[in-house]
Amino acid sequence: MNELGAFLPQTNISYFTMELALRVEVHTYAGGLGVLAGDTVRSCADLELPIVFVTLLSRAGYFRQEIDAEGRQIEHPDPWDINRWAQPLAAMIGVQIEGRDVWVRPWLYVHKSDVGYAVPVLLLDTDLEQNDARDRDLTHYLYGGNEEYRLKQELLLGVGGVRILEALGFDIRTYHLNEGHAAFATVELLKRFPRRRRQSDKAEWSYDADRVRDLCVFTTHTPVEAGHDRFSYELVARIGTDLLPLEALKLFGGPDRLNMTRLALNLSGYVNGVAQRHAITARAMFPGFDVRAVTNGVHVGTWAHPAFAALYHAHYPQWMHEPEVLVRADHLPDAELWSAHEKAKTDLCALVRQHTGVELDPRVPVIGFARRMTGYKRPDLLFRDLQRLAAIAEKYPFQLVFSGKAHPADNAGKESLQVIYKAMRELSGKVPVAFLVNYDMAIAQVLVAGADVWLNNPLPPLEASGTSGMKAAVNGLLNLSMLDGWWVEGCIEGVTGWSIEDGTDAGPLYDKLEQIVLPLYYEDRTHWIWMMKQAISKIACYFNSHRMMRRYAAEAYLR
Numbered sequence: 001m002n003e004l005g006a007f008l009p010q011t012n013i014s015y016f017t018m019e020l021a022l023r024v025e026v027h028t029y030a031g032g033l034g035v036l037a038g039d040t041v042r043s044c045a046d047l048e049l050p051i052v053f054v055t056l057l058s059r060a061g062y063f064r065q066e067i068d069a070e071g072r073q074i075e076h077p078d079p080w081d082i083n084r085w086a087q088p089l090a091a092m093i094g095v096q097i098e099g100r101d102v103w104v105r106p107w108l109y110v111h112k113s114d115v116g117y118a119v120p121v122l123l124l125d126t127d128l129e130q131n132d133a134r135d136r137d138l139t140h141y142l143y144g145g146n147e148e149y150r151l152k153q154e155l156l157l158g159v160g161g162v163r164i165l166e167a168l169g170f171d172i173r174t175y176h177l178n179e180g181h182a183a184f185a186t187v188e189l190l191k192r193f194p195r196r197r198r199q200s201d202k203a204e205w206s207y208d209a210d211r212v213r214d215l216c217v218f219t220t221h222t223p224v225e226a227g228h229d230r231f232s233y234e235l236v237a238r239i240g241t242d243l244l245p246l247e248a249l250k251l252f253g254g255p256d257r258l259n260m261t262r263l264a265l266n267l268s269g270y271v272n273g274v275a276q277r278h279a280i281t282a283r284a285m286f287p288g289f290d291v292r293a294v295t296n297g298v299h300v301g302t303w304a305h306p307a308f309a310a311l312y313h314a315h316y317p318q319w320m321h322e323p324e325v326l327v328r329a330d331h332l333p334d335a336e337l338w339s340a341h342e343k344a345k346t347d348l349c350a351l352v353r354q355h356t357g358v359e360l361d362p363r364v365p366v367i368g369f370a371r372r373m374t375g376y377k378r379p380d381l382l383f384r385d386l387q388r389l390a391a392i393a394e395k396y397p398f399q400l401v402f403s404g405k406a407h408p409a410d411n412a413g414k415e416s417l418q419v420i421y422k423a424m425r426e427l428s429g430k431v432p433v434a435f436l437v438n439y440d441m442a443i444a445q446v447l448v449a450g451a452d453v454w455l456n457n458p459l460p461p462l463e464a465s466g467t468s469g470m471k472a473a474v475n476g477l478l479n480l481s482m483l484d485g486w487w488v489e490g491c492i493e494g495v496t497g498w499s500i501e502d503g504t505d506a507g508p509l510y511d512k513l514e515q516i517v518l519p520l521y522y523e524d525r526t527h528w529i530w531m532m533k534q535a536i537s538k539i540a541c542y543f544n545s546h547r548m549m550r551r552y553a554a555e556a557y558l559r
């Protein structure tokens with residue numbers, strides 16, 4: 001408790017998230033949402049924000065990915081060494097599920113910054129001997145199980161999180177809900193502000209929702225339908241036995257089914273999307289809500305390769321605390337920049353050799369693609385016409401490195417893995433392709449630093465933001481991407497990277513590669529390096545999580 005005691009007096013902001021990428025050894029994340037939350041932790045610590053994070057312990061992680069020769073994904077539990085990274089706190093609260101009290105105990109993880117101070121993270125755990133056997137694994141599997149399991153996890157995060165903060169003695173003024181998963185926190189808070197009054201209709205109780213709105217900030221992260229949890233009220237009534245009366249819940253969560261996004265929208269005083277374009281999409285999806293835009297950013301200190309970190313340190317000593325100074329990176333000496341890039345690329349070649357046996361040639365451009373394997377991100381778009389791809393490679397050789405997991409229930413995502421594996425075989429001898437199994441933060445750090453071109457081809461407008469391209473730009477990679485998400489704001493054509501024209505097939509992507517990107521790499525290296533410097537100076541100085549958190553602090557937390 002002592003370590004926590006140091007945080008108690010000043011901490012008045014809390015951040016609730018289902019997944020959180022604290023470090024590679026702590027398996028409490030699945031993809032971009034969790035990595036963004038992790039970069040949020042890291043920037044909060046650098047900026048000394050008085051904040052506490054709340055997430056689930058996820059003892060068994062998300063999953064460890066194995067892929068067989070046919071490209072079929074096999075999922076294994078992915079536990080982590082909890083005792084090494086966290087300590088159990090002597091506090092316990094109960095959350096009622098199916099009429100039983102489920103006991104929740106928090107573990108404390110402390111993130112210490114190199115340049116600022118430290119922030120506490122609470123990891124909620126139900127694996128306690130006090131609990132019924134069926135409840136002990138409720139905090140084991142991130143995004144696991146069925147809809148019932150998900151509902152229980154969301155109750156533990158939202159309701160349990162509010163209660164744990166209170167039990168530990170935190171005096172919280174702001175609850176930041178990262179995605180709808182955490183929206184039950186609003187319901188728990190609502191119960192603290194009852195207003196008894198007689199009304200002509202039957203609802204005897206009402207609640208002071210404005211008090212809750214004063215406390216809550218909600219960030220929505222996806223325009224994809226499946227990303228918004230909805231639960232039947234029948235299920236909610238059976239499992240969430242300690243929530244509000246259904247009529248009250250329906251008032252905020254929608255009449256037919258409990259929509260977690262709607263619940264959070266209705267009870268948060270500040271709501272935002274994660275890029276300008278995404279806020280426009282979200283306003284159209286949820287008319288009547290004032291959805292602002294705070295464009296995502298990445299933690300530059302985490303994503304800069306050591307060679308780039310050394311370069312920035314030599315030229316801009318305060319870059320870790322004030323990434324804005326990277327705006328001057330357009331004046332970096334060419335030779336120093338290229339030498340940092342060569343070191344990063346050597347590391348990538350070594351990783352690929354070690355993991356796959358594929359020998360990459362460091363003189364040949366590497367195109368990188370890594371993210372969750374899911375339909376709208378179209379991971380197999382590049383492989384739609386293998387003949388065309390091979391013909392381009394004959395003129396301008398290039399190499400491909402891919403990585404990414406498909407959610408166990410995402411069949412389209414799993415199929416694209418098989419398409420990629422098939423393409424890999426068919427391109428053998430023509431285009432070197434490597435697939436790095438079990439994408440995680442460690443692979444991401446090497447890949448977003450050591451490739452030359454970072455490819456992203458989602459189906460607009462479904463990419464809310466995307467962040468991997470920002471990580472790539474911190475290391476001078478050039479983005480080649482659909483104009484969607486953050487790239488609408490980040491792309492200056494032919495300066496910071498390139499856009500891919502909208503289209504249902506891969507034609508515009510092949511054209512761009514063949515006519516613009518690859519010729520430039522081979523024929524005008526000086527201009528290529530000029531673009532790398534433009535990418536760093538114009539992207540890293542702005543699309544970083546320090547700027548993002550300063551905005552949340554000023555505009556959302558200090559309302």
Ligand SMILES: *Cc1c(COP(=O)(O)O)cnc(C)c1O
Pocket residue numbers: 030031032033035370371372439440441444456465466467468469471
């Ligand atoms: C950054 C990151 C992502 C997100 O990638 P997007 O291209 O933004 O979807 C996913 N997984 C890991 C491990 C990452 O580091």
